[in-house]
Amino acid sequence: MTTGPRLLLIEDESDQRQLLQELLTLADYRVDACADLQQASDCLAKQVYDLILSDWKLQTGDGLAFFREQIQHKQDCAFILMTAYGDVSHAMQCLRIGLDDYLIKPFNKQQLLFALARSLQHRQLQQENSRLHADISQRHQLVDLIGAAPSMQQLYQRLDRIARSSATVLLNGESGTGKELAARAIHQLSARRDNPFAVLNCAAIPETLFEAELFGSEKGAFTGADRKLPGKVSAAEGGTLFLDEIGELPLSLQPKLLRLLQESSYQALGSNKECRADIRVIAATNRDLQEEVTQGRFRADLFYRLNIVPIRLPALRERQEDILLLARHFLKTFADKHQIPAPVLLPDAIKRLAQHPFVGNVRELRNVMERLLLLHDGHRVDASALEQYLQLDQQNSISLDYQLPAVGIDWEQHERSLLKQALEQADYNRTKAARLLSLSYKTFIYRLEKHQLIPAEKSDEQ
Ligand SMILES: Nc1ncnc2c1ncn2[C@@H]1O[C@H](COP(=O)(O)OP(=O)(O)OP(=O)(O)O)[C@@H](O)[C@H]1O
Ligand SMILES: [Mg+2]
Numbered sequence: 193m194t195t196g197p198r199l200l201l202i203e204d205e206s207d208q209r210q211l212l213q214e215l216l217t218l219a220d221y222r223v224d225a226c227a228d229l230q231q232a233s234d235c236l237a238k239q240v241y242d243l244i245l246s247d248w249k250l251q252t253g254d255g256l257a258f259f260r261e262q263i264q265h266k267q268d269c270a271f272i273l274m275t276a277y278g279d280v281s282h283a284m285q286c287l288r289i290g291l292d293d294y295l296i297k298p299f300n301k302q303q304l305l306f307a308l309a310r311s312l313q314h315r316q317l318q319q320e321n322s323r324l325h326a327d328i329s330q331r332h333q334l335v336d337l338i339g340a341a342p343s344m345q346q347l348y349q350r351l352d353r354i355a356r357s358s359a360t361v362l363l364n365g366e367s368g369t370g371k372e373l374a375a376r377a378i379h380q381l382s383a384r385r386d387n388p389f390a391v392l393n394c395a396a397i398p399e400t401l402f403e404a405e406l407f408g409s410e411k412g413a414f415t416g417a418d419r420k421l422p423g424k425v426s427a428a429e430g431g432t433l434f435l436d437e438i439g440e441l442p443l444s445l446q447p448k449l450l451r452l453l454q455e456s457s458y459q460a461l462g463s464n465k466e467c468r469a470d471i472r473v474i475a476a477t478n479r480d481l482q483e484e485v486t487q488g489r490f491r492a493d494l495f496y497r498l499n500i501v502p503i504r505l506p507a508l509r510e511r512q513e514d515i516l517l518l519a520r521h522f523l524k525t526f527a528d529k530h531q532i533p534a535p536v537l538l539p540d541a542i543k544r545l546a547q548h549p550f551v552g553n554v555r556e557l558r559n560v561m562e563r564l565l566l567l568h569d570g571h572r573v574d575a576s577a578l579e580q581y582l583q584l585d586q587q588n589s590i591s592l593d594y595q596l597p598a599v600g601i602d603w604e605q606h607e608r609s610l611l612k613q614a615l616e617q618a619d620y621n622r623t624k625a626a627r628l629l630s631l632s633y634k635t636f637i638y639r640l641e642k643h644q645l646i647p648a649e650k651s652d653e654q
Pocket of ligand 2: 371372436476
């Protein structure tokens with residue numbers, strides 16, 4: 193039995209109909225032949241066709257009018273008209289209304305088969321195109337990044353495209369917008385995906401240890417270096433090195449990174465052996481690096497070397513339509529993780545969610561949803577229930593109304609304790625710890641130094 197394209201043939205001349213049916217069946221088409229438009233409509237109601245081949249002037253109807261009707265009903269197949277009365281201007285007119293081809297009788301077998309094959313191919317390409325288009329315009333996710341807003345579609349396209357190269361990428365965006373997820377997505381979509389993804393958080397490494405962390409160190413390279421240690425560059429060999437919070441990289445270290453980017457070569461601390469690096473560098477910052485350059489805090493040459501492909505992550509308030517999508521995604525993720533059924537957000541809660549400013553972007557939304565899942569009693573969440581979970585962040589940090597005890601406090605001790613707690617909570621990431629106390633990075637470092645709290649910090653490895 194043939195599995196070729198399905199073809200509906202409409203021809204009122206019985207000899208011609210039979211001849212065409214035999215010829216097309218031999219050419220592997222699955223043909224249903226009709227003598228009039230009523231029969232054709234019945235066939236179309238029961239069967240999906242790849243092609244309709246119809247005579248123009250039928251005894252009981254007009255093949256062209258029938259095509260127009262089918263096109264209006266979005267019948268998604270190829271249309272070919274046959275006629276003994278045609279001329280070029282009529283043919284042009286037919287093609288303009290959406291017909292795929294036009295055959296003037298008499299035509300030979302080759303002409304017929306060629307017209308059918310070409311029309312089918314054309315249709316297939318069109319269908320593929322519109323499917324691809326639909327895929328792109330409806331993408332809700334790229335690797336672990338969630339979002340369907342137009343700004344996310346644009347982001348996905350850029351990440352997809354850039355992943356195919358090994359170009360340096362600079363990711364910019366407010367805190368919590370998904371810069372690290374975007375970096376991981378680039379890595380996952382690239383040819384380097386089976387090799388490591390190493391992370392160096394420039395804000396979490398003391399200046400004195402940075403070079404060793406990045407390039408590795410020989411035994412005895414500095415006090416306490418009792419063995420040879422690999423750095424992040426060699427940990428990322430063949431893969432991707434993610435330099436997070438690049439805006440915090442001290443000026444004194446910037447030339448070393450520039451050399452790595454320009455020459456793909458480096459030396460471990462305490463060694464004079466030149467090593468080659470096969471890595472792709474992705475850097476991220478929530479600072480305006482251009483402004484940092486103007487202020488003299490970031491080297492212009494390093495900025496231009498990093499800024500080859502700048503990609504900006506949109507803030508959550510710029511893509512409000514994604515708030516609900518993300519909220520449901522997190523509820524489901526945490527419900528699976530904690531093995532608790534996910535509660536349902538009622539319409540007024542959904543409305544309230546859309547009004548929240550989410551200054552902490554997706555991270556804040558994620559935290560609110562996890563808290564809600566863990567603390568909420570009941571299966572439904574209304575606006576007032578949601579309110580408590582939305583407010584917790586603000587109560588805990590900004591508007592903590594501290595009551596000074598009557599006996600007073602030891603201010604220095606209090607400050608020291610808060611600094612330590614912030615460091616611990618932020619997993620020794622100083623930028624994040626500073627943010628927890630609403631201090632600028634510089635002020636925070638100044639206070640750490642004052643209390644001699646500059647610790648041996650942890651880097652954020654994957
Ligand atoms: N588009 C997104 N889809 C799903 N989760 C997201 C998205 N954006 C951010 N998140 C989640 O929010 C949290 C913060 O994301 P991420 O660490 O990538 O942000 P960031 O921009 O690097 O923030 P920071 O500047 O504070 O380091 C993570 O838990 C991440 O999983
Ligand atoms: Mg980050």
